[in-house]
Every structure is written in structure tokens, then in C-alpha cells.
Amino acid sequence: MNPQMNREYILSFLEEILNIPSPTGYTKRIMERIGAEAERLGFAAEMTHKGGIIVTVPGRDHAGALGLTAHADTLGAMVRSVNASGTLRLTPVGGYMMQSIENEYCLIHTRDGRTYTGTILTSHPSVHVYTDARDFKREEANMEVRIDEPVRTKEDVAKLGIRPGDFISFDARAVLLGNGYIKSRHLDDKASVAAIFGLLESIRREGWTPARTLRAIITNYEEIGHGASYIPGEITELIAVDMGAIGDDLTTTELDVSICAKDSSGPYDYDMVSRLVSLAEQDGIPYAVDIYPHYGSDASAALRAGHNIRAALIGPGVHASHAMERTHIQAIANTARLLAAYAQEA
Structure with a gap:
């Protein structure tokens, strides 16, 4: 059987989750949405103590399970301190170039539930004012968040309830083009989450059963290295579903x-x-085999944690990873197709 993937469903779910802020450590809302979607499709979903979601799909053979993992946590930042001028100094969550977030719109999430908008800038943001604005080094110490409120002092910021340790999420700016291209922040790894849910939707819609029980694990700490450090013990094989990098001598598109x-x-x-x-x-699925020297996955985390598993890594090709990313619906849908093919023969 060659299950068909519902591209409209995949795109709709992807667009929705791209627009839910979920920097690592601030993922409760998106995990609740993912769990609810799994249950809407008719599958059991449980939340781990770490806050991840595990979706179970019974298979024909219950001896051992095939694990699939993707992560819903994204790059982001936290408030490191409040500057005397009323701007915020940030600390990164995850690994990215500071140039990639300069001039980005963001949200500041306070611990009492308030949300404020802002913009990430250097502390020398204007060529009309600072002679070194063009060459000013884009590094953590030189970046700040301008809050969209009338604040001029630390005390003004304190009255808003903003304090060190509050999370900062970056606007996804998701655009789904008519020719199939998708450009957005956080396609790493929400595109893969959408691929796994495309697989789940096809199981429900077409009524097919995997060869072995599937445990789909949506993790929430991958960007800092320990997302899948816990996986259920019955898993014998684990496929990490994460974006494929593009550039240099790599062949993925x-x-x-x-x-x-x-x-x-x-x-x-x-x-x-x-x-x-x-x-x-x-199955005639366009693919590329590549080596990623600056990359680690949830499968890496599971293996480092000592799980007795075999592991692989696949995913849609994503250009400009950890910056303003772009992929194509073909790559996402075909990732789901390849997972379905493997699940039927596992």
C-alpha cells in the first residue's frame, strides 16, 4: 500500500503551529495543541514529565516499537537583564547568528501571563546617529530589545512586569506560497512535526495499520541537546525527523x-x-544522502542517553537553517511518504 498524504492538511497544521510561540523552555501551549490534534485524529497522546508528547499508533506486531521523533521547540531568547534606558538585554536560547535576528519583531512573555511586542536591534541601530552602525559587531552584548511601550528606565520596565528570565519569541513571519514554497522561521523543526502529523492523518483517513506499533515522540528540548534523552523502552528503532541542511558541498535541496x-x-x-x-x-521519492558535520538530532540525544536502539535521521530539505528558512511542501509530504513506507515494512 502506498498511502497518499493530504497536503492541504499538512500545510494548514504547519501554518497553525508555526504561529504558536515555542522557544525551548516555553512550549506548554504548543504541546497542548499537538496533543489535542493527535486525540482529534483518534490516537492516544500522553505528556511526559518533561512536557513532550508521545502519540501511540497500535501496529500489527506488538513486539518492539518503531519510534519517530520531531521537535516543536524553536530558537528564541530570554531577558538577561534590563538596561538603564529601558531596553532589554537578551541571552540566546539555541544556537544562531545574532545577524539572523537583527531587526526581527518579537514577543516578550512575562511569568504572570502578559505579552508585549518588541523589536530586536543592535544598541547602535541607526546610520544617522552612530558612525560605526554598519560595522558594529553583531554579538550578544551589543543586542537589545526595544519594547513597544513608553519606557525610558528600568523602573518603567518593572511596572510592566518584565524581568530577567522572561522568554522572548521571534515572529515566525510564515508565508505559504502558491507554488509550494514555504518561508518562515522555525521550519526547524515544525515542518517535520507537520510531516509526522501528515502520516498520522493518512493512517486515520485511509485506515491502514503500521507493521509495528508506532510511538511518535514530539520533543521540547531538542534545540539545547536533550530532547529525546528519554524514549519509551519498547522502541528498538528510532527515526529522528528533522530538517535537512542545504549548502556548501551538500546535495539536498x-x-x-x-x-x-x-x-x-x-x-x-x-x-x-x-x-x-x-x-x-x-517509491520514486526525490532524496539526497548527506553528511552534516555541524548538526545533531534527537536520535543523537537518545543514543547518548544510553538507549539500546538503532537510529536514523531524515527530513525535508530546509534552506538557511537557524535563520530565515525555506522549504517546499513536496519535501514535507514526501518525508511523510517515506516514513509511511518504512512503517509498513518495519
Whole structure:
């Protein structure tokens, strides 16, 4: 059986979750939405103590399970301190270039539930004022958040309820184009979450059953390295679904499913990678096999935690990762197709 993926569903769900702020450590709202969507599709969903979601799909064979993992946490920041001028100094959550967030709109989330808008700038933001504005080094110490409120002092900011440790989320600015391209922040890794839910939707709509029980794990601490450090013990194989990087000598494009043979944590399981390649070729799915030297995945985290599993990594090709990203619906839908092919034969 070759299940068909509902691209309209995938795009609709992706657009929705892209617009839910979820920097690592501030993911409760998006996890509740993901759990509710799994239950709407008719699958059991449980929340882990860490705040991740595990969706269970019974298979024909209950001896061992196939794990799929994607992460809903994103890059973001926190308030490090409040400057005397009433701007905010930030500390990054996740790894990114400061240039990639300069002039970005953001939200400041206070611990008492208030939300304020702002803009991330350098402390020398204007060429009409600062002679070094063009060459001013874009580094953490030189970045600040301008709050869209009449604040001029630390005391003014304190009256808003903003304090160190509050989260800052970046506007996704998601755009879904008619030709299939999707440009947005946080496609890493919400595009993969949408691919897994495309798979789940196809199981419900077409009524097919995986060969083995599926445990789909949506994690919430991947961007800082320990998202899938816990996985259920019955999982024997784990496929991390995460974006494929593009550039340099890499061959993945935004239209391809990336199959990663090796990343910074080392090679992935030979048999699983070979099987994924074979299934992609069998089903006519455009793919590329690449090496990612500056990359780690939830599968890496699970292996480092000591889980007795075999692991692989696939996902849609995403350009300009950890900056203003872009992919294509073809890559997302085909990632779901490849997962479905593997799940039927596992």
C-alpha cells in the first residue's frame, strides 16, 4: 500500500503551529495543541514529565516499537537583564547568528501571563546617529530589545512586569506560497512535526495499520541537546525527523527528503539508512544522502542517553537553517511518504 498524504492538511497544521510561540523552555501551549490534534485524529497522546508528547499508533506486531521523533521547540531568547534606558538585554536560547535576528519583531512573555511586542536591534541601530552602525559587531552584548511601550528606565520596565528570565519569541513571519514554497522561521523543526502529523492523518483517513506499533515522540528540548534523552523502552528503532541542511558541498535541496548518513555525533545505523534509501528509490521519492558535520538530532540525544536502539535521521530539505528558512511542501509530504513506507515494512 502506498498511502497518499493530504497536503492541504499538512500545510494548514504547519501554518497553525508555526504561529504558536515555542522557544525551548516555553512550549506548554504548543504541546497542548499537538496533543489535542493527535486525540482529534483518534490516537492516544500522553505528556511526559518533561512536557513532550508521545502519540501511540497500535501496529500489527506488538513486539518492539518503531519510534519517530520531531521537535516543536524553536530558537528564541530570554531577558538577561534590563538596561538603564529601558531596553532589554537578551541571552540566546539555541544556537544562531545574532545577524539572523537583527531587526526581527518579537514577543516578550512575562511569568504572570502578559505579552508585549518588541523589536530586536543592535544598541547602535541607526546610520544617522552612530558612525560605526554598519560595522558594529553583531554579538550578544551589543543586542537589545526595544519594547513597544513608553519606557525610558528600568523602573518603567518593572511596572510592566518584565524581568530577567522572561522568554522572548521571534515572529515566525510564515508565508505559504502558491507554488509550494514555504518561508518562515522555525521550519526547524515544525515542518517535520507537520510531516509526522501528515502520516498520522493518512493512517486515520485511509485506515491502514503500521507493521509495528508506532510511538511518535514530539520533543521540547531538542534545540539545547536533550530532547529525546528519554524514549519509551519498547522502541528498538528510532527515526529522528528533522530538517535537512542545504549548502556548501551538500546535495539536498528544498524539494528533497534528506537522509543523513552521518552528523556530528557519528554515523547513523547502516541498515536503516540503506533501507530508507531503497524505499525512496522504490517509491520514486526525490532524496539526497548527506553528511552534516555541524548538526545533531534527537536520535543523537537518545543514543547518548544510553538507549539500546538503532537510529536514523531524515527530513525535508530546509534552506538557511537557524535563520530565515525555506522549504517546499513536496519535501514535507514526501518525508511523510517515506516514513509511511518504512512503517509498513518495519
